[in-house]
Ligand code: GTP
């Protein structure tokens with residue numbers, strides 16, 4: 045898929061403030077600092093579309109970007125960010141989970157994982173939640189450039205083994221780097237396929 049245009053639309057704190065759901069959307073989620081905003085910028089090719097930061101917890105709202113005037117890309121707040129109060133964290137999580145469970149035009153959720161860390165309960169538990177609730181998702185291992193090939197392979201294997209204790213098969217998986225742009229074409233192709241599911245079910249979208 046070629047990205048011809050990408051435009052910031054809105055930042056919402058409550059589900060009733062979201063843009064109308066007449067277009068399909070694709071969302072990105074993961075622990076704070078995993079590289080969600082960076083991946084969005086890398087995929088769209090619009091450098092500063094989503095705000096990135098070395099300071100975890102930068103993205104605190106549900107941010108919609110309109111791509112090619114016919115689908116939304118959504119940057120969600122990171123989970124597992126420790127530096128804010130427990131109440132604030134719970135509040136963000138509630139907003140995000142409400143969004144995921146109720147947004148009928150959400151065609152796929154990309155769950156980003158930093159392969160430099162051991163499998164984290166917040167990631168594996170979150171994916172179980174998605175599975176139980178039948179939310180379509182894919183895994184993305186980010187920051188490929190920061191690891192050797194051998195360590196990356198080992199780390200992903202460890203993740204897979206842990207997940208296969210609960211899952212019959214593994215989800216679709218991508219490996220990305222904002223530096224080398226690896227994974228870009230693969231993810232954009234996958235997004236294109238996911239968007240097609242919306243056009244089949246909704247005649248408004250062409
Ligand atoms: P929150 O909005 O705080 O939840 O963070 P985020 O998940 O949006 O992460 P963000 O994209 O802001 O990136 C966090 C830090 O990781 C920044 O310093 C990025 O430059 C860095 N980073 C993200 N992706 C990559 C990557 O692929 N390679 C390298 N080397 N650094 C990356």
Ligand code: MG
Pocket residue numbers: 080081082095096102103119
């Ligand atoms: Mg962010």
